[in-house]
Amino acid sequence: MQEQPIINIKKLTKSFGKNNVLRGIDLTVNKGNNLVILGRSGSGKSVTIKCVVGLLKVDKGIIDVFGTDVTKLNYKELNKIRLRIGFLFQNGALYDSMSVRDNLAFTLKHHTKDLPKEEVEKQIIEALENVGLEEAIDKMPSQLSGGMIKRIGLARTLIIKPEIILYDEPTAGLDTITGKEISELILSVQEKYKTTSIVITHDIICAKMTANRIIIIKDGLIHVQGSFEELKNSSDEWVRSFFEYE
Amino acid sequence: MVAFIKEQFTQAGKFSFFIARFFRELVTPVFQFNEFVRQCYTIGYKSIPLVSITGFIMGLVLTIQSRPTMTKFGAESWLPSMVSLSLIREIAPVITALICAGKIASAIGAEIGSMKVTSQLDAMEVSAINPFKYLVVTRILATSLMVPLLVIIADLVGIYGGYIGYNVHSSISLMRYFSDVVEHLDFIDLLPATIKTFFFGFFIGVIGCYKGFNASGGTASVGQAANSAVVTASLSIFILDMLAVQITDLFF
Incomplete structure (x- = not known):
């Protein structure tokens, strides 16, 4: 079966002042696949996914998502695409003035104003069941552990x-x-x-468990890509160094 | 020096764009009514005790402090109208606005600043929720509306404080005191004083939101945003007051 590309990035460049973080990234993610991006800190991994969702404006390049170049969209059009993309932040980014229930209901209520209360509650419970944290529904983010925050972030x-x-x-x-x-x-x-999915990580166990394909970014460019085993046994010593503590 | 001047102009430009964006977002749907009401409750209702206590003390102290001088000039009977005019035209609006700058601008600056540095604003953005519309527009509107109402409360409680202060050394009924106050009040005393409080409220909200929205560089910047919001809002209240007095003097 032919694989269908969902995200297609071409010649993506992004600078912060004189710091050229991305210098022409090309990557494709096919439907239903998990792409893991590895690289040293500051190599531009998070910048890449922030560009995909429009949190950062690109300098040059094309980011084709669902067949639309998101770099060319206005705010309203971009928001329509954003509703089809989920983003799990490193720190969870839960709204700390809201309970877990309100955190989950917030987005849902905002975009589906006519949804009955019972349906909202049902969807909240379902999302929490997916991450195994139904009992945390009335807790505040400050009462949650780091792992729970990530799970609730995923539920949201x-x-x-x-x-x-x-x-x-x-x-x-x-x-x-x-x-x-x-x-x-x-x-x-x-x-x-x-x-x-695109998973940005430094965690080799996470990469091994989740990746269909891995790319490693170096100096603002894709240095190498392949499966976990291919990269682990790479002839490039620098690439192998990522997998040393597996 | 050149860099400093350039930075000041850059900041002024950014601030102007921020205000322009507020008006643009204000007139484009959807309006976050529930959040606006919640902010009115937080900013307005929860500030009533603080503003009332301050207003009462202002009226009481002003009366007690003014009495010896007024008595010296044989104008003790003018004390209720003098105190109420001072409160309504100047003291209550400025002191209430300064209290709001300390309580509200800092709270807004810290809240939005912490949301910024912990990626909560980004989380809203990626959920296709406009954080400017949800957080900034509602808060600025709430401060613009609530500060004038708080000033009216401070006026009334301050006049009552004046009544209590007057009765420390004399005896006058509440009815007589208030009729004395109202008799010497003109519409022209109320209008400019009320109008300027809308501007006070607006700038308290704008400055708090601007400082919070532009916080960057970690948790230390949250404290800086809150602190800077109080200082800038307080200073802007004095500048606005000076301008309001000049304009009032010109036209009335």
Whole structure:
């Protein structure tokens, strides 16, 4: 079966002042696949996915998502695309003045004003069940652990039923066991909702568990790409160094 | 020096764009009515005790402090009207606005600033929710509406404080005191004083939101945003007051 590209990035460049972070990235993510992006800190991994969702304005290049170049869209058009994309932030980015229930209801109510209260509650429960945290529904973000925050962040992402999910370091700051649980969650979400994902990570276990394909960014360009095993056994010593502590 | 001047112009430009964006977002749908009401409750209702206590003390102290001088000139009977005019025209609007700058502008600056540095604004953005419309427009409108109402409360409570202060050394009924106050009040005393409080409220909201929205560089910037919001809002209140007095003097 021919694979259908959902995200197609061509010659993406992005600078911050004199710092050329991305210098012509080309990448494609096919429908239903998980792409993992590795690279050293500051190599532009997070910048790439922030450009995809329009949080950062690109300098040059094309970011084709669902067949539309998002760099050319106005705010309203971009928001329509954003509703089909979920973004899990590194720190969860839960609204700390709202309970877990309100965090999840916020986006849903904002975009579906006619949705009955019972339906909103049902969808909140379903999203929390997906991440195994139904009991946290009335808690405030300050009462949650790091792992729980990531899970609730994912539940908030899932509630809008995205077709693409962008994970920005989903296991950062978590212990190995919780990190593995989050990686398993990424896989179960992909299996259940047939989502397409880009996972930014430094965690090799997460990369191994979730990746269909891995790319490594170096000096603002894609240095190498392939499967986990291919890159682990690469002839390039620098590439192999990422997999040393696996 | 050149860099400093350039930076000041850049900041002034950014601030002007921020205000322009507020008006643009204000007239484009959808309006976040629920959040606006919530902000009115937080900014207005929850500030009533603080503003009332301050207003009461202002009226009381002003009466007690003015009495010896007024008595010296044989004008003790003018004390109610003098105190109420001072309160309504100048003291209550400025002091209430300064209290709001300390309480509200700092709270808005810190809240939005912490949301900015913890990516909560980005989270709204990627959920296709306009954070400017949701957070900034509602807060600026709420401060613009609530500060004038708080000033009216401070006026009334301050006049009552004046009544209590007057009765420390004399005896006058509440009815007589208030009729004395009202008798010497003109519409022209109320109108400019009320109009300027809308501007006070507007700038308290704008400055709080602007400082919070432009916080960057981690949690330290949240404190800086809150602190800077209070200082800038307080200073702007004095400048606005000076302009309002000059304009009032010119036309009335």
